Amino acid sequence: MNATTGEITTRRAPRGRQAAVNLVWPPVVAGHVVVAKFHTHPNPSTEGWMTGPSASDRVIDARHGVPDLIVADDGIHVSGPDVRRGGLSGGPGYPPEVEES
Numbered sequence: 001m002n003a004t005t006g007e008i009t010t011r012r013a014p015r016g017r018q019a020a021v022n023l024v025w026p027p028v029v030a031g032h033v034v035v036a037k038f039h040t041h042p043n044p045s046t047e048g049w050m051t052g053p054s055a056s057d058r059v060i061d062a063r064h065g066v067p068d069l070i071v072a073d074d075g076i077h078v079s080g081p082d083v084r085r086g087g088l089s090g091g092p093g094y095p096p097e098v099e100e101s
Helices: 055-064
Strands: 037-041 068-072 075-079
Touching: 055 068, 055 075
Parallel strands: 037 068
Antiparallel strands: 068 075
């Protein structure tokens, strides 16, 4: 999202494998911050695939600090925080991780 104008833009990550996609390094877009990410769980639930966030999704989403929308054959699932950690401040990419004391 453009932190000045509020304009939302999207960037596509490289295609993943059957059960994995790498969203660790979002592209840097001048004047923009990452406010959410989106991926699919395209494998069918009827074949036993998990449709909601995996344990790995939850850990990574907490680290990245932005909501993650996951689309599967049974609907949309959400993982991660409700909003971008720290608001719109900070540099491009994901917000900085919170130091635990």
